[in-house]
Amino acid sequence: MSVSPRRLRAGALALATLAIISTGACSAGGSGGNANGGAAKTLTVNTSFVLKTLDPGRVYEATGLTAVHALYDTLLTLKGSDVSKPVPALAESYEASPDAKTFTFKLRSGVTFSDGSPLTADDVVFSLNRLKNIKGSPAVTVSGLTVSKTDDTTVVVTSDTANPNVPVVLAMPSTGVVNAKVAREHGAKDGADAAQGDTAQQYLDTTSIGSGPYVLKSYDPSSQVVLEANPKYWGTKPQFGRVVLRNMDVQTQKLTMQRAEAAEISLDISGKLLDGLPDTLLTSGVQDTVYFLFLNADPAVSPVAANPTFNQALRAAIDYQGVAALYGKGAAPGAGLVAPAFAGALPAAEESKRDVARAKALLAGAGLANPTVKFTYPAITYKGVDLGTVATKVQGDAAEAGIKLELNPQPLTTFLDEMRSGKSALGFTPQSLNYPVADSLINNMAPGQATALRSGWTLDRADPAVVAAGKKVTETLDLAARAAAMQEWQRLMNASSPYIVLASNSSIVVATADLTGTDYTAAGWQVDLAAVGRK
Structure with a gap:
């Protein structure tokens, strides 16, 4: 495992692999409209896009991680701002061997992908092997892991070396489980030749094939990404039927939040930039x-x-x-x-x-x-x-x-x-x-x-x-x-x-006062979009 940039934004850098990101202009679309007796049906998220892909096997940048976490479920997850303890997601339970080399996951029943087809252990094995073998930026997190199944509801992950952090790794958005059948039909591969032969990214940038609370409606890496609630979601339904992530430079984010009234979040206002914001806005952050x-x-x-x-x-x-x-x-x-x-x-x-x-x-x-x-x-x-x-x-x-x-x-x-x-x-x-x-x-x-x-x-x-x-x-x-x-x-x-x-x-996450569940998380996805609700 290594240290590398994950939450890079405009002008950001991290030590292992630094990169410059140009800020995007504010784009049209997705303001918090009203419906159902005045309750906002759209959640608007303003952020300076750091976005290359929504392919879970390749996603590594901040904006992509935020969206992919809402589109694809993982075996385990992290709740709210607590990054210390993975909790069940697709796996209803798991066991770790005393030597921290073998981790056995029992899949929960009744989970379906957004097209209604059932999720099985084969999908998990395919997704994790693909992540490892296409050798994209996030592959380093699973490079020492081997994945197999013992039956349709049991997945075993084996580490080459003792690694008690495997459960946390398997909560990361890049380990999101895709519908293996559909993925293969659109060029995805999970074998040793995947780095050269996998051609599914273009498809996965425009169509989500996960079991998460949202599905991808539209993708424009220069302006906005739109998510819609997954009608076949197996878990607790998100309160917002639509989420619009808008590409917006940080100064415009601040101006926007100064006049925002409902159902709006900004992800890049921090430090001295917080000065002058209305006291009514909610802020959440961790060092x-x-x-x-x-x-x-x-x-x-x-x-x-x-x-x-x-x-x-x-x-x-x-x-x-x-x-x-x-x-x-x-x-x-x-x-x-x-x-x-x-x-x-x-x-x-x-x-x-x-x-x-x-x-x-x-x-x-x-x-x-x-x-x-x-x-x-x-x-x-x-x-x-x-x-x-x-x-x-x-x-x-x-x-x-x-x-x-x-x-x-x-x-x-x-x-x-x-x-x-x-x-x-x-x-x-x-x-x-x-x-x-x-x-x-x-x-x-x-x-x-x-x-x-x-x-x-x-x-x-x-x-x-x-x-x-x-x-x-x-x-x-x-x-x-x-x-x-x-x-x-x-x-x-x-x-x-x-x-x-x-x-x-x-x-810091800055949010309008009508929202709940806007806790910033250091897990990588910044804020859990599906957890955001109305007071």
Whole structure:
């Protein structure tokens, strides 16, 4: 498993694979009309589209995940804002083997696809094998899994290695179950040749073949996506018969919500952008994003940045409370690499603290007089905050301790190229998880892993205690103990890793006051459209 972008929006980036997204214009359609005695029949969702496909086997971006979660059921799911405990969905129950390698799911009876045909274990096996074998962006989450059935209502998922997170993985929208018969008729394949032979995406971008509470009515990735309630849905019927997702830049979203009266949601207004909104609007959010500096541990790139004492001096120089204030509502000073939304986060009491006197003493003791490092960051705005403003704040903090940071703003693509090449002496980025399991960070940010190597952090440059702590996390099968192990790993990372966590920030759902069930979730789909109702 790896860390990768999942909730990217306009100008967003994540550490593993960053991408620039252009904001779309506000488009016509789908306002909350009135029917049935004044009750709105249409729910309008405003968001800056990050949308490439509605094919569940390929979906990876924010807008697609929101829609696919409403179109396709998964074996398990996550309810509301709680991402800690998967609950039954297509599977009425499941059992995990003591070694966390075998997971047996009992399918509930009476589930049908939107065309009325019954859902069976064959559909589940086909869907998960297709996800794995077409090798799209989300395939990494199931790369070590094997799927089979023992009968028409029992599915067995086997992991190559002990992995207690399999139930969470199987709640992700990319594991949504498709009607295998219809999918095959339109070019879908689930075998070893699926990466080359599967041609179903175009069909699945225009027609949904799931068992979810909604079906796809229309799809325009540049303007809007329309969903309609599935009349054959096996579960609790959604209150809204129609959902319209509109492509809208964040400033227009704010203006729209300032005058919205009923049945409207916006997904991209956060931080300082929340200022000035009417008090009558509902907001829901959790801190699911961390922002951190990364220093290069390779002396050939920067002998100053690679110096462990300079690392600790810079940590001590930063005003974490002041940095967090730049992000506005829902932000907090940094503690560890795990955002507070996820199990394993460090408690707020362990937030980093500033100590300029210590920073100066460390530099003096190491003979580092007026150390200078080039500080590279992408010149973008993310979640309403100009990253240049944060970089300038860090520069000023460091200067008070005698550290000179030379600001080097870059276009996003240039920043990405330099970061991937491992040539950035000091950089700055936000990060979110591709699924809500914090220990996936071990596979990417621990010494010797892909992201760490971009900062020159090889195993031979790492404290052996950090390596041992990461290994303990992956070997711990009890989830509570695993979370505790993650906390200890972060404490050791704070002591010697090339990452300096500045702050954590919240993603926010803004909704009109007449709505219920608009809880933001860090599970990937942002808000459960089928759970939204009227008061």
